[in-house]
Amino acid sequence: MCGIVGLFAKSTEVEGRLGEHLSAMLAQMSDRGPDSAGVAVYREPAPSGACKLTLFSDDPLQDWDALAADLRNAFGGAPEPGVRASHAVFVVDAEAFDAEAWIRSAYPELRVMSAGQTIEIYKETGRPEEFIRQFSLGDFHGTHALGHTRMATESRVTTAGSHPFSTGLDVCLVHNGSLSNHNRLREELRREGIEFQTENDTEVAAGYLAWRLREGASLEQALDGCLDDLDGFYTFLVGTADGFAVLRDPIACKPAVLAETDEWVAMASEWRAIAVLPGAADATAWEPAPGVVYAWERQKV
Amino acid sequence: MRAEVTEAAETTAVEVVDLASTPLRELNQRLHDLAGGADGPRRWRILNPNGAHAVACGIDAEIEIEIQGHVGYYCAGMNKLATVRVHGNAGPGLAENITSGTVMVDGNASQSAGATGRGGLLVVHGDAAARCGISMKGVDIVVRGSVGHLSGFIAQTGRLVVCGDAGEALGDSIYEARIYVRGAVSELGADCVEKELRDEHRAELADLLLQAGIDDLDPSDFRRYGSARRLYNFHVDNAY
Numbered sequence: 001m002c003g004i005v006g007l008f009a010k011s012t013e014v015e016g017r018l019g020e021h022l023s024a025m026l027a028q029m030s031d032r033g034p035d036s037a038g039v040a041v042y043r044e045p046a047p048s049g050a051c052k053l054t055l056f057s058d059d060p061l062q063d064w065d066a067l068a069a070d071l072r073n074a075f076g077g078a079p080e081p082g083v084r085a086s087h088a089v090f091v092v093d094a095e096a097f098d099a100e101a102w103i104r105s106a107y108p109e110l111r112v113m114s115a116g117q118t119i120e121i122y123k124e125t126g127r128p129e130e131f132i133r134q135f136s137l138g139d140f141h142g143t144h145a146l147g148h149t150r151m152a153t154e155s156r157v158t159t160a161g162s163h164p165f166s167t168g169l170d171v172c173l174v175h176n177g178s179l180s181n182h183n184r185l186r187e188e189l190r191r192e193g194i195e196f197q198t199e200n201d202t203e204v205a206a207g208y209l210a211w212r213l214r215e216g217a218s219l220e221q222a223l224d225g226c227l228d229d230l231d232g233f234y235t236f237l238v239g240t241a242d243g244f245a246v247l248r249d250p251i252a253c254k255p256a257v258l259a260e261t262d263e264w265v266a267m268a269s270e271w272r273a274i275a276v277l278p279g280a281a282d283a284t285a286w287e288p289a290p291g292v293v294y295a296w297e298r299q300k301v
Numbered sequence: 302m303r304a305e306v307t308e309a310a311e312t313t314a315v316e317v318v319d320l321a322s323t324p325l326r327e328l329n330q331r332l333h334d335l336a337g338g339a340d341g342p343r344r345w346r347i348l349n350p351n352g353a354h355a356v357a358c359g360i361d362a363e364i365e366i367e368i369q370g371h372v373g374y375y376c377a378g379m380n381k382l383a384t385v386r387v388h389g390n391a392g393p394g395l396a397e398n399i400t401s402g403t404v405m406v407d408g409n410a411s412q413s414a415g416a417t418g419r420g421g422l423l424v425v426h427g428d429a430a431a432r433c434g435i436s437m438k439g440v441d442i443v444v445r446g447s448v449g450h451l452s453g454f455i456a457q458t459g460r461l462v463v464c465g466d467a468g469e470a471l472g473d474s475i476y477e478a479r480i481y482v483r484g485a486v487s488e489l490g491a492d493c494v495e496k497e498l499r500d501e502h503r504a505e506l507a508d509l510l511l512q513a514g515i516d517d518l519d520p521s522d523f524r525r526y527g528s529a530r531r532l533y534n535f536h537v538d539n540a541y
Binding site: 250252253255257270271272273274275276281285286287289290 | 351352353370371372373374390392393408409411412430431449450
């Protein structure tokens with residue numbers, strides 16, 4: 001089943017309460033995905049020349065301060081760990097590619113959940129309500145965010161198998177549905193140099209988007225490619241540094257609702273996740289058509 | 302009996318239930334308790350549905366229900382005798398397996414509206430999404446806007462009236478249901494063909510539009526679609 005939510009702020013008021021709104025939306029989708037939950041929040045961009053990493057450790061005693069000291073020795077600056085439950089965010093004075101490579105060699109037991117300028121990804125197994133509490137989700141402010149509640153069908157219930165899946169710098173994907181050609185496509189993408197960490201079908205879709213974007217496709221072109229190259233059921237919500245995009249497969253078994261006011265744009269699997277937003281009763285609401293890419297982007301200054 | 306009910310409806314105040322404070326199960330139980338002509342309110346107004354599932358589902362009583370807001374999955378499912386009006390949009394499976402009565406939605410309906418319906422009337426004043434009237438078995442459906450792909454799939458009996466356009470694979474594998482479309486049809490499904498619109502069809506359409514409260518459309522502007530009856534019996538060329 002699974003539940004998807006997305007919120008894009010069009011006012012500073014909504015930006016300031018992004019986490020509070022996201023938590024309310026995610027809690028509504030708990031019934032659709034009671035086994036894991038996750039969010040991607042776009043907030044507080046790292047300065048130019050620096051990057052932001054979200055790291056996950058399955059060791060509850062992980063010494064994040066020691067890692068911060070090691071990062072300082074390797075790259076300079078004064079990285080402070082932003083710790084939330086099993087995750088920590090670091091702003092590192094380096095290109096994302098170099099920082100990520102360093103983490104993988106110096107701390108192979110850690111998992112890089114996201115890398116980029118603005119993205120932070122948090123995800124964990126368990127009830128969404130518990131996830132919201134553990135990660136103090138209500139505190140977040142930011143420009144836009146995606147969330148997912150999972151009911152696993154294609155692979156195990158693990159933190160790594162939870163959504164969102166990062167698909168490259170500042171890009172991530174959440175998915176409601178199941179893909180049937182993911183095994184073969186994973187092998188093809190591996191030959192193209194795309195790395196996979198799980199047996200999960202959504203990670204393959206994320207890898208596919210990363211590959212297309214790497215080869216020069218726009219986000220819209222990469223999503224259009226999904227219609228030809230992915231076999232299965234899906235409603236996708238893709239986050240980028242500037243906004244998010246929605247795509248449903250042409251058969252469109254999986255639900256999706258979009259709504260917009262002067263204050264926000266919201267996407268969810270069901271209306272009840274949008275009904276909790278201020279002004280929802282007067283929002284323009286519609287069901288996205290199958291096989292059509294819908295995208296919102298912040299105006300670049 | 303009918304006269305008594307009408308009189309009761311006129312003299313009884315509207316029962317207002319706010320789903321922001323009343324559990325949905327309590328509301329549905331109260332509605333179910335009216336089955337078989339039991340005493341109770343005949344007119345209801347439901348506030349703050351906020352996308353809840355199965356609102357006013359499984360009613361078997363001649364009552365009127367107004368729902369103020371958007372509803373989730375399966376609103377007015379299995380409806381019998383009741384008149385249910387949604388002042389908002391409806392999620393998937395609206396009026397699924399409706400037996401009799403009337404279900405009306407002011408806004409849009411998501412996929413599978415009126416699926417497997419056996420009787421009664423479903424009116425959607427906005428658009429209906431994919432699979433509208435899938436496997437319908439006697440229900441009449443009138444959509445003021447357009448319908449999505451695979452509408453009227455394996456439709457057996459009943460009438461599906463679309464005042465706007467129809468998506469791909471309209472009426473795929475249709476049996477004896479009749480489909481009327483005023484706008485463009487993207488593509489007809491297997492074994493669905495256009496048929497002549499005769500006077501009896503215009504009369505039938507005029508009656509359905511009247512029941513739906515639509516008085517500004519001319520039945521002559523519609524086209525009729527139905528089964529070519531080529532899939533009724535096994536034919537080796539149809540097998541994979």
